[in-house]
Amino acid sequence: MQLFWLSVGFGFVTASVLAIAAVGLSLQFGITNYVNFAYGDFMALGGFFTYVLNSQVLHINIWIALTIGSLGMGVLAVIINRLILGPFARRFSKSHYVLIVTFGLSLIMLNVEYSIWGAQVRFFNMPISAALHIGPLLLTRNQLIVMAVAVVLMVAVHTMLKTTRLGKSMRAMSDNTTLAMTSGIDTKRITTITWFLSGTLAGVAGTVLGISEGNLTPASGELFLFVIFAAVIVGGVGSIYGAMAGAILIGLATEISAAFINPSYKLDIAFVILIVTLLIRPSGLFARPGTA
Amino acid sequence: MSQVGVLDSVAQTLRIPALRCEGITKAFQGVHAVNGASFDIPNGQITALIGPNGAGKTTVVNILSGAMTCDGGREFIGETEVTNWPSYKVARLGLMRTFQLSRELGGLTVLENLLVAPAHQAGESFVNVLLRPGLIRRQEREHAERALQVLETYGLYELRDSRARELSGGQKKLLEIARAVMASPKILVLDEPMAGVNPALIERIGGYIIDLKQSGVTVLMVEHNLNVVERICDYVIVLAEGRTLATGRLSELRENAEVVKAYLGEVIDASAVR
Amino acid sequence: MVYYVFTLVFFLFDYFILAMGLNIQYGETGILNFAYIGFVAIGAYFTGVFSLPSSLNTGQHYILGLGLPFPINLLLGGLAAMFFALFVALITLRRLRTDYLAIVLISLSLVLYDFCNNYVSLFNGADGLYNVPEPFAKALGLTVNSFIPFFACVTAVVSLLMWFVMSRVTRAPMGRTFRAIRDDHVVAAALGKNVFWMQLKSMLIGSFYAGIGGGLLIQFGGSFNPTAWLPGETFVVFAVLIVGGAGNNIGMFVGALLVETLLVHLPAFLPEIPGHPGLIEYFDLALVGIVLMAMLWFRPQGVVPERLRRAASFGVDRPLAEKPGSMGETSIPA
Numbered sequence: 037m038q039l040f041w042l043s044v045g046f047g048f049v050t051a052s053v054l055a056i057a058a059v060g061l062s063l064q065f066g067i068t069n070y071v072n073f074a075y076g077d078f079m080a081l082g083g084f085f086t087y088v089l090n091s092q093v094l095h096i097n098i099w100i101a102l103t104i105g106s107l108g109m110g111v112l113a114v115i116i117n118r119l120i121l122g123p124f125a126r127r128f129s130k131s132h133y134v135l136i137v138t139f140g141l142s143l144i145m146l147n148v149e150y151s152i153w154g155a156q157v158r159f160f161n162m163p164i165s166a167a168l169h170i171g172p173l174l175l176t177r178n179q180l181i182v183m184a185v186a187v188v189l190m191v192a193v194h195t196m197l198k199t200t201r202l203g204k205s206m207r208a209m210s211d212n213t214t215l216a217m218t219s220g221i222d223t224k225r226i227t228t229i230t231w232f233l234s235g236t237l238a239g240v241a242g243t244v245l246g247i248s249e250g251n252l253t254p255a256s257g258e259l260f261l262f263v264i265f266a267a268v269i270v271g272g273v274g275s276i277y278g279a280m281a282g283a284i285l286i287g288l289a290t291e292i293s294a295a296f297i298n299p300s301y302k303l304d305i306a307f308v309i310l311i312v313t314l315l316i317r318p319s320g321l322f323a324r325p326g327t328a
Numbered sequence: 329m330s331q332v333g334v335l336d337s338v339a340q341t342l343r344i345p346a347l348r349c350e351g352i353t354k355a356f357q358g359v360h361a362v363n364g365a366s367f368d369i370p371n372g373q374i375t376a377l378i379g380p381n382g383a384g385k386t387t388v389v390n391i392l393s394g395a396m397t398c399d400g401g402r403e404f405i406g407e408t409e410v411t412n413w414p415s416y417k418v419a420r421l422g423l424m425r426t427f428q429l430s431r432e433l434g435g436l437t438v439l440e441n442l443l444v445a446p447a448h449q450a451g452e453s454f455v456n457v458l459l460r461p462g463l464i465r466r467q468e469r470e471h472a473e474r475a476l477q478v479l480e481t482y483g484l485y486e487l488r489d490s491r492a493r494e495l496s497g498g499q500k501k502l503l504e505i506a507r508a509v510m511a512s513p514k515i516l517v518l519d520e521p522m523a524g525v526n527p528a529l530i531e532r533i534g535g536y537i538i539d540l541k542q543s544g545v546t547v548l549m550v551e552h553n554l555n556v557v558e559r560i561c562d563y564v565i566v567l568a569e570g571r572t573l574a575t576g577r578l579s580e581l582r583e584n585a586e587v588v589k590a591y592l593g594e595v596i597d598a599s600a601v602r
Numbered sequence: 603m604v605y606y607v608f609t610l611v612f613f614l615f616d617y618f619i620l621a622m623g624l625n626i627q628y629g630e631t632g633i634l635n636f637a638y639i640g641f642v643a644i645g646a647y648f649t650g651v652f653s654l655p656s657s658l659n660t661g662q663h664y665i666l667g668l669g670l671p672f673p674i675n676l677l678l679g680g681l682a683a684m685f686f687a688l689f690v691a692l693i694t695l696r697r698l699r700t701d702y703l704a705i706v707l708i709s710l711s712l713v714l715y716d717f718c719n720n721y722v723s724l725f726n727g728a729d730g731l732y733n734v735p736e737p738f739a740k741a742l743g744l745t746v747n748s749f750i751p752f753f754a755c756v757t758a759v760v761s762l763l764m765w766f767v768m769s770r771v772t773r774a775p776m777g778r779t780f781r782a783i784r785d786d787h788v789v790a791a792a793l794g795k796n797v798f799w800m801q802l803k804s805m806l807i808g809s810f811y812a813g814i815g816g817g818l819l820i821q822f823g824g825s826f827n828p829t830a831w832l833p834g835e836t837f838v839v840f841a842v843l844i845v846g847g848a849g850n851n852i853g854m855f856v857g858a859l860l861v862e863t864l865l866v867h868l869p870a871f872l873p874e875i876p877g878h879p880g881l882i883e884y885f886d887l888a889l890v891g892i893v894l895m896a897m898l899w900f901r902p903q904g905v906v907p908e909r910l911r912r913a914a915s916f917g918v919d920r921p922l923a924e925k926p927g928s929m930g931e932t933s934i935p936a
Contacts, residue, residue: 071701073636073708120895132634133902135704136840137895139636143834144891147884155880258833259716262709269705300720307713311693314706318697393792419794427792433785435849436778439913443775444782447794451775454803458767464774465917472916488913511793 043292045173051287052186053245057260058267058279059193060237066210066274067230068125070134074142075238075264076257081145082109082239083246083256084153091161098162098247099181106239113235114228116141122227142258149254158252160243182244189240190280193233197276206230210274263290263303266310272320281321285309344406346371346515346546347392347423352401353570354387361387362398363570369515369563374537374547376557376578379567380590385550386428388567389519392548393425394418405515420447422514428523428550430500434493438484441492441503442475443468445510475510482506482536498529505536516540518549522556534560554578566590605750610863612754614855615761616818617862621842621854622768623811628840629848630777631804632784634700637690637707638812639836640714641683645813646820646830647718649679650731653821660733662726672737676817683813684806691805696798711833719828730827734820750822757818764811769851771807773911780804781849834887838862841894847904856905861890 061075072078085105089096096104124137165177175183197203205226209216217223238257245260246252263286271282286306294302313320345368354362362384369375377385390396392403394415402411405421433441449471450456451464479485482502487495495503501521508516521537522530530553537547538560551557557564558578566573566581568590574581581587620642627633651666652675660667670678694706719728736749737756744752771777779800782790787797820826838861846857897904 071705073704124895124898127899128902132632132700132704133898135634135701136844137898139708139837139840140891140894143837144888146834147886147888147891151881151884151888154878255832259712262712265705265709269702273702298720301717304713304716307709310706310709314697315693395788395792415788415791416794416796419792425792427789431786431789433782433789435785435908436781437911437913439916440778440781440911444778444790444795445793449775449779452779452800454771454776454807457770457774457776461770468775469917472913472918476913476918489910491910507793 039295040292041172042174043295044288045175045179046294047288047291048173048183048284049175049179049248049287050291051284052183053241053248054264054267054287055186055280055283056189056237056244057241057264058271058283059190059276060234060241061264062268062274062276062279063193063206063230063237064234065268066276067206067213067227068121069213070125070131071138072121072234073135073138073261074145075234076259076261077142077145077149077254078109078113078235078238079242079245079257079260080252080254081112081149081242081257082106082235083242083252084149084158084254085109085239086243087158087160087246087252091159095161098160102240102243105243106236109239109242110232110234110236113231113238117227117231146254146258153254155253158246159250160247160252162247178247182248185240185244189237193276202226202229260303262310263306266306269310270313270320272322275320275322278320278322285321344371345369345404346406347548348404349388349392350402352388352391352403353399354384354391354396355399360570362391365401365567365570365572367565367572367575369546369548371546372541372544373562374541374549374560375563375565376561377548377550377565377567378552378554378557379573382569383567383590384570385567386519387570389425389517389548389550392418393423393517395425419511422512423517424508424511424513424515425517426504426508426519426521428519430497430504432492432495432500432503434491436492437489438479438492438495438503439472439475439488441507442478442510443471445507446471447511478506478510483532498525501525501529501533505533509540513545515546515548518547518551520550520552522551522553530556605747608751608754610867612750612757612818612822613867614858614863615754615757616815616822617839617842617858618855619757619761619764619811619818620815620839621846621858622764622851623808623815624839624843625808625848625851625854626768626771626780626804626811627808629843629850630772630780630784631801632700632787633695633801633804634704635707635805635808636704636836637711637714637833638839639831639833640711641687641809641812642816642819642835642839643714643718643826643831644686645679645683645816646826647679647725647731647816648682648813649675649817650734650820650826651725652678653735654731654733662729662731662733663723664726664731665724672821676814676821679817680810680813683816684810687805687809688802691802695801695805708833708836711836715828715831715833726827728828730825730830731820732825732827734824734826736824737821753822757822760814760818764814765851765855768811772851776800776803837894838887838890841890844894844902844904845897847906847908849908850904850906853904853906853908860905861893 057079065071082105085108086101089101089105090098120141121134121137125134128134162178167174167176197207205221208219208221209223209226213223242257245256267282267286268279270285272278286309289309290302290305293305347369350366352362352365353360365384365388379385387396391398394413394417397412402409404410405423408421410418410421433444450460450467456464476485476488479488484499484502484506487499492503505521521533525533534556541547564578564581565575566587573590574584574587624635624638627635651664652668652670653672654660654667655669656667657664690710694703698706718725721727725731739749779790779795783795783797783800791797842857842861843854845861847853
């Protein structure tokens with residue numbers, strides 16, 4: 037039973053990482069209507085930005101480094117959209133060319149990261165924290181901070197979407213881009229801001245992934261990508277809240293399953309859940325109509 | 329003779345409608361696009377499906393041709409029930425449709441567009457590709473000969489080797505019809521064949537439709553151009569708010585108060601259209 | 603020097619096969635198979651375990667181990683990839699539109715990679731299979747050195763055979779229906795084509811080619827492990843396809859030449875930069891990505907664009923003009 041509660045604890049941590057990543061992916065997908073297959077590499081690069089600030093060049097506190105590094109990734113995401121993804125998306129109406137481009141972007145980013153930092157495993161410079169008992173759960177201080185970061189970000193995203201003008205414009209755009217354009221919404225500006233948010237969230241997710249796994253390599257994000265996809269699809273494509281729900285479900289499921297099966301395969305459980313969802317309820321838990 | 333061929337001659341004799349639907353309903357997110365459409369399409373005649381915008385005409389066409397499923401109701405081609413059959417099965421029974429916005433197979437040539445249409449091509453089987461190249465070559469030649477005839481009829485022969493995406497709007501419309509005709513349909517469903525087409529082309533397409541009727545094809549056309557409907561259609565079905573409002577000849581329907589009301593604001597006096 | 607050239611020759615013809623396989627799936631039918639390298643790996647692994655002796659004798663861990671000779675093991679490897687494709691297609695093809703299919707497939711590729719890496723008793727985990735018997739080596743008394751030119755020629759022959767079959771498929775109505783599905787699957791269905799069935803056929807044929815290509819890889823190198831097939835490797839095959847010219851068999855060869863041989867393998871023979879192991883390889887792969895993007899932007903049809911199939915190629919004469927009572931002469935009654 038102790039093992040079960042331990043797993044639940046880990047599950048919440050994984051769910052936190054997943055939620056940040058899944059929301060970032062969902063926001064961008066809702067606006068641009070194509071999947072960014074380089075998202076995993078956005079995550080890893082954000083993690084490396086943090087690493088540079090935290091361990092390699094400077095020695096800034098991990099949480100401050102995380103903030104700066106992630107914002108840096110947000111800026112880079114905007115640049116990448118301006119220079120590469122946006123022009124391709126505008127030029128080819130058939131979405132699959134853009135998908136190939138994001139796939140190619142993934143390859144380029146991965147190898148550039150390898151060129152700069154090599155393949156060896158990297159570690160963040162952070163204090164080892166003792167485990168605390170929260171009810172039946174056993175979590176370290178760092179894990180709790182990760183969860184807190186996730187909660188804060190989720191609340192922030194929710195607030196933004198529901199109350200701000202920006203949020204309403206984003207929701208309008210993701211429902212019907214043409215209508216949004218003719219309604220006077222500055223779609224170009226919204227797209228830029230969305231990419232900034234998506235990149236920043238990716239950066240945060242990549243960093244906390246590195247924190248929760250204890251290490252970071254250029255391929256970390258890519259290998260985690262399918263788990264994020266699972267969370268987004270199970271939760272319901274196009275729905276931000278679906279992404280959050282999916283993240284919790286997948287996060288808990290993978291960690292709890294690790295108590296029963298060989299832990300090396302725990303992430304693969306996410307894929308099984310994805311396939312089962314596609315077979316039984318392809319639109320996911322909270323799907324928006326008109327998708328999939 | 330195929331089973332459907334026998335049914336057809338029987339239907340002809342007994343005046344069983346070529347296409348029939350009963351109580352079709354379809355809702356999109358709670359909005360009923362089609363709410364109890366029922367009608368018979370008489371065999372060997374040209375029938376028009378008319379109605380104000382939003383009446384559900386294209387949805388009904390999509391459901392009849394199998395492109396969409398319906399939430400309720402039944403559909404019959406001849407004696408066979410085809411409710412919620414997928415579009416390829418409906419097509420194999422001899423129902424071909426065109427689309428409101430022409431959908432050409434862009435990367436293929438005009439000739440190839442037509443060559444896709446015939447059913448049961450031996451060359452679509454991998455085993456035949458490996459073992460019976462001669463058979464395939466022969467079939468291809470036959471199909472190509474017929475396709476070139478059809479292209480000539482529709483005035484597209486010169487464009488036979490052009491990629492379909494390079495055609496003009498009017499040419500694409502003709503290609504859309506020619507391609508459906510190539511499949512030797514028994515029932516041809518045309519979704520607004522005259523939409524956005526210049527008057528000279530309207531005359532031509534109208535002529536093709538009459539020729540098709542004379543060669544035994546049953547035609548159902550969704551159309552807004554009531555002038556055309558009056559001139560070539562034998563029978564009219566009026567749809568409004570997703571339901572069958574009335575059926576009959578256009579001259580009778582013009583006297584029908586309900587039909588006039590449904591078209592309120594729209595001109596149904598054909599002579600005024602000119 | 604000879605071995606260097608023949609190694610390049612091997613990869614040229616092997617990737618020619620791989621590109622043809624992806625072409626029938628993506629170039630002809632429009633299926634975005636982002637898991638392609640997974641099928642290549644299945645082919646490689648199964649070819650290996652069909653020809654390796656029982657695992658008890660080799661100190662590696664793997665299933666099967668039947669010690670079958672070439673080319674039986676190769677054909678079985680191709681079939682294994684094909685069966686895997688059948689399984690995947692049945693679950694995914696019916697239900698998903700393009701981008702969701704791409705998501706599921708790339709996830710499959712990652713999971714498969716993860717699985718083979720961790721589940722040691724399957725294909726020896728992260729170490730992979732090695733000491734795979736070289737085909738005909740004993741029979742022809744080949745040394746390590748003469749094997750390379752020999753097998754490069756074997757691969758060339760196999761690829762030409764497979765090219766012959768593939769060109770028959772693409773020239774046939776089958777290929778045309780694939781392209782119709784690629785251009786507009788709704789129209790194809792409206793014309794009576796069973797789209798799912800045709801897509802399935804396309805996946806099966808393409809995966810067989812993937813399996814054969816993979817099988818040849820393990821036979822040439824004598825070994826195969828997960829580093830050989832990171833999911834990003836699918837992208838290299840896409841690059842071969844798109845640079846050469848999707849939908850075109852000659853394009854496949856040109857693409858294989860340009861991308862695989864020149865870009866990927868030539869630099870592998872350059873000397874390492876001291877202090878930065880693997881740097882050239884990283885630059886190289888990044889360059890492949892850049893080249894592909896440039897190609898998609900400036901010349902999306904590829905170096906060798908898709909052939910236009912003219913009416914004359916069907917062997918028909920010009921039809922007779924204006925037979926009596928022909929259509930088109932009637933007009934609407936006024």
